[in-house]
Amino acid sequence: MTCTGCETKLQRTLGAVASVSNLKTSLVLARAEFDLDTKCGSVADVLKHLDRTTEFKCERVEQLGSTIDIIAPNEAPDFVKQPWPEGVTDITVLGKNTARIAYEPEVVGARDLVERGWNEPLKLAPLQPDPSIAAGNNHLRNMGYMTLISILLTVPVLVLAWAPLPEKEIQYNSASLALATVVQVVIAGPFYPKALKALVFSRVIEMDLLIVLSTSAAYVFSVVSFGYLVAGTPLSTGSFFETSTLLVTLIMVGRFVAALARQKAVESIAIHSLQPTTAVLIGEPGEADREVDARLLQFGDTFRVVPESRIPTDGTVLSGFSEVDESTITGESRPVEKHAGSAVIAGTINGSGTLIVRLTRLPGANTIDMIAEMVDEAKLSKPKLQHLADRVASYFVPVIVALTIVTFVVWIAVGVAVRHQSGAESAIQAITYAITVLIVSCPCAIGLAVPMVIVIATGVGAERGVIFKTAQSLEVAYRTTHVVLDKTGTLTEGKLSVVAVDFYGNDKTAAASLLLGLVHNIKHPVSIAVAAHLRLQGISPTAVNNIKTLPGLGVQGTAPSGLLRAGNARWLGLTSDSRTQQSSPSQPHTLLCFTISDTLTATVTMTDTLRPTTPSAIAALRRRNITVHVLSGDDEPAVRAVTDALAIPPALVRARCTPADKQAYVAGLVNAHTLRPVVMFCGDGTNDAPALAAATVGVAVVDSASDGTGAGGNVSVTTAEIASSAADVVLMRPDLEGVVAAVELSRRAVRRIAFNFAWSFVYNLFAVLLAAGVFVNVRIPPQFAGLGELVSVLPVVVAAVALRWERA
Template sequence: MSGSEHVVLSISGMTCTGCETKLSRTLATLPAISKLKTSLVLSRAEFDLDHSITSADNVMKHLERTTEFKCERVTIEGSSVDLLCSGNPADIVKGDWPDGVTDIKMVDKKNVRIDFDAKVVGARDLLEKGWPSPMTLAPPHADSTLDAGAKHVRHVGWMTLLSIVLTIPVLVLAWAPLPDKHRKEITHGSISLAFATVIQVAVAGPFYPKALKALIFSRVIEMDLLIVLSTSAAYIFSVVAFGYLVTDKPLSTGEFFETSTLLVTLIMIGRYIAAMARQKAVESISIRSLQTSTATIINKDESEKEIDARLLQYGDKFKVSPESRVPTDGTVIAGSSEINESMLTGESHPVEKVKGSTVIAGSINGSGVLTVRLTRIPGDNTICTIANMVDEAKLSKPRIQAIADKVASYFVPVVVAITVMVFCIWIAVGVAIRKQSGSEATIQAITYAITVLIVSCPCAIGLAVPMVIVISTGVAAERGVIFKSAEAVETAYKTSHVVFDKTGTLTRGILTVVREEYINPSANTKSLLLGLIRGSKHPVSVAVAEHLKRSGVNATSISNAKNLVGNGVEGTFAGRSLRAGNSRWLNTSAEPLVISVLSQGHTAFCFTINGELSAVFGLTDSVRSDTISTITELQHSGISVHVLSGDDKGAVHEVAAQLHISTSNVRAKCSPADKQAYIKDILAQRDPTKHGGKEPVVMFIGDGTNDAVALAQATIGVHMNEGTDVAKSAADVVLMRPSISGVLTIIAVSRKSIHRIWFNFGWSAVYNLVATLLAAGAVVHARIPPEYAGLGELVSVLPVVAAGVLLKWAKL
């Protein structure tokens, strides 16, 4: 097999930043892998794989062998369905595949996963096909991007419970009164040794291969190595001490199996709570959870049937009952209602839906009943598109992450070095100052070294950035703002200039013809114009075409009609050249009629035949309801606001005047290249009296194809989307509803995210400094006992998780 494919893996067993480093290093060594992205919080890895070198199965086997992680492949693109076989699934895999099926593979001993082209064959058709053995739809499973995390949490939970059950008897025996001291000590010690050994092998055992393989294969010294060193030291020391006790030569400290067992148990409790908190945080902002599980389809005989939503296919009609969730994207073909789309677009008011309206998967119907024609199947609808873009942002890493990664890479080696120093210092203190014997001083030094090893925790540093990015992008998505990269979250709060396109952004983009002038009025002129512009999607052309249709004009078929971005439309008819568009492109700006239209502040739309002006239209637009308040707030924040438009000067300056935007920041008659050049000029400026003399951060907000170049040129490109196909935008951020107040949400989310990231860094530094000093015995009469050092991970990580989760309730 040749070529390449995009592979997504769910990784089970990742617990700290060292795990992610190990994962990325292991995969990066494989020459077949490129464009690698990993995430600790999502427990995921994504990469492009060259099939001519190796297969995805081989990559997974290599990863599991060298890291001890468990891998599962996730399908996030295309269509697939899981079917339950009554016979042998292998017969299905080896048999003849129906048209449209691209792959069939066994999931387990009873299930097969069928990947298919939904445009050729539907999920319901596949279920009803005559397979060698009867097939039924497999039970639904959790969101594949969350499933691995949930499995990991359950596994850690069971191991934690086992550790607790075995530790309690050890603690009871250690703290119980001993009337016949020597005999009871040996009996209790024997029982404690047995329980401690089970804990060390069954619960702490998996840490050993992970730590060793990380050191050997990935050259990473990670948190697991600290756990291995500290718990092993405590356990081995207790075994040795018990041996001395049995030979009637007890050590002064005695054995302390309660230390090693309680240490492992507290570490497991900390990891379980931290893993559960991370999982709940990710689940709480999962966009895919909005997908409903059932749908009511309408058959050809108009009968209704409730089916699993996974079986919807192209050509289906479905009913949306009152107060129910829309199962997938579609177009209303009958009925009317109001739909709440706030969970996807952030729009607080219900949106009226009538025949011809589009409905979005996951939105909630009001009191009406709608009949809808499916346009996108559940596996490839708006929910999936948004969720994939949000996941893309979660997987991307902002520049500030490099700081955390750098610190984390040095953390464990530094802790090991500090541990050695603490061990040596306490031996010296015991022998030279406390006049202890060498063995007594060594025993005392070991307890301090163990505590330092385990109380230090790099997990808070590793989670400081990704935890906030995961929550903030999810919170923004719930408010109708889709961040497509983590860098946009990191940068937006520093915005110094906001540049708006006018039509469709500052204004509603719904233009109205208020004036029309014809040089030689005739039905033929109107028919030619309508035929030329009827296929154009530009707001001005659409408005003029609708105006002509309402006037009863019939379109003439035009040859070779084509759109010229930023200019207009051109074509030919009976040997004559037809053009319609702005006056600059058509060189009609000096015509008296055009001057008259422009002087009234209207947008001028001209039509020429063989270069001669034939018609002029004057159009007006109205600003959006939230435009003035948004612009005012931006200006009060010290952000410079600009307007660029391809529209005529009068119309642009009229809108700018309404919004109190300085004329020096307004440019009319702009081509896409002009917009790009204007943004370049702003980026080249650096005023030492403003913004701390730093480079300007320019945010551009546009809605049309002609804004693509400017979106790419700006520091942050924001696309205002009014449809359901948000994937077409190449911008850094997508606004899911037609409201520029989303710009304020972008900046607010960015600012609060950065504040929490720096809080996390600060907390991590303070915790590790204080904890290390207390563990090392640097504070007189205050130290952390070695058996309680396992609480370190819990104490360090939970505030970091909480700082991210609290973003859900932050005022934006």
């Protein structure tokens, strides 16, 4: 796909298929996604329809969950007919000797399947590159061959036209005619069915039609001129074959260079490239470690991560100590210490130590894949600016055709009335101007102005731990006027430490055991801190039934001794009890109250610390004239201690907030003014889902390195839950700097889009004026008009790619 006309053609063609719905397309990725009603048609029917109506060569990209590609011991069709081992759900033939096996990883592991699933061990097929990138490389290779052939055929024509050779005009022009005919049929020939099918089936007048009209006019004019030469009455302009051949060649060169730049840009932000291909598997007792293909890892495996190597997949450290560079996934520039119990992320780089890691997520379903899926989702979505570009581009080609006709008529009139030329001479001159106008204009820059920036910006954001799930969020984030923040885990570390536990009863051990039984499986920062503290005291949990968490309030359950509740004092009706009052207002704490049958049995006092980066991040938001609000479920003194330290006015702070309170507050900000301010809410993606949905831009924070067993503001949220949450943006580490990065990246991306639009307008305006001869003494020769594609598209691509080169 080369320009927005291609995408419009694809959308209209697929939109006409009754079985297709929820269509998404991407010009830069050359990709379409849609829902298919299999009762009305099959994928094969859709591909056949596309081939008939568009000339696009389509390839189906299959994602069947857990799959593995193997080389069959015999021919693949015969292999499929054999009995399938338990856990195998499907086998697809990929080639004569290769097949793709889909399986349930909870039932059978990839390594067991390959080594022992059949009568003999199977061999893995070579690792296939990302399908989108592979398809782009194939297209680029084919275009490169065609461009090279066009150059080889054009050079002799140019030599025969421009070199000081002996006068054998008819012989030289005969050779030029033969070469130009090959170029027109073989190289330019594919443009004809594309342009005609777009016109007939999709009712789209696209760039290919301009190429067809201009190159055909130049070629036919050259043939006519040659006919006059053979007849002994040569035209004043002579033959024209170098114009048609050079025109086609420069168009091919421009498209090849533009396609190469787009492909390199897409490859540069390919998240899957971070996935290592091998892993060091720790052998069973008595067996040596061995290096295996990472695709053969399975649940239950333990692998060794040697110094200075990438971690093959997500896991939990069993033993060892090291520092891991997680900047490629979370954007955290400082190495992170890892020890027993720490979670590690696929694709991150180990430091100088050795780690023994137990696998928690398989390659193909780990953090890298989750990020890649969300980034792809953003690339396929379209901001409002894209709709503007599409609307402009839809009028572009008809306007150029109209200007071509005007140019032709005006120059005939000028030739006859002003320059007193003959009608034939005026027509010849008018044709050269018209051909130049047709081909020098280029809508490709307009079509790429937005999607090229979206592709690069989403990739750059992902590398810095900021994932935009939609293009719309990237488009509007820079206009943020209000940022509403949760306290725990965003402003603070979220690593609560227990200061004191006070019991109010005779049997303190029994009460502690009941409290541990109530909270030990709850992955909330307060519950985690309490459970960790009680375990260190040697307390064992008592079985508690009917455990239920109440977001923003606490947790409750039942035991033989009665109804158990643990939560804030307001929920439990204990705000007037002196035992729940803040003991030291100068050092505010988070307080958990525990009741049995509505009788206060224990209070747990905890403290949290401010994140080191929070003050600088708040200052950066203020410099952008963004108002910062804080909402928290904690008690007033604990919240005010943090907000006072950050100089956030009390009027912008709310304590003891339930999820409904947060939603109402955010909705009130969004609807407070006629101008509809842009409100960004930053929360954890589960309890804060209503507020995330109410905000203009919802930001979900996740500690991607958490395994749910350690402390952290958002440890209860898995990356998979975040991916499907109400959030528009995902921060891969719980740090407020990610909010600043999201706003800044949005600002830079929109600036690039604005530059691209401006450049497209300026280029096309001056190119058409020069081509039409408005400046009389300065014009673009028709044979060089094909450079227009290169000149117009490259600045757009470079402007987008420059996002990767800028200072973070």
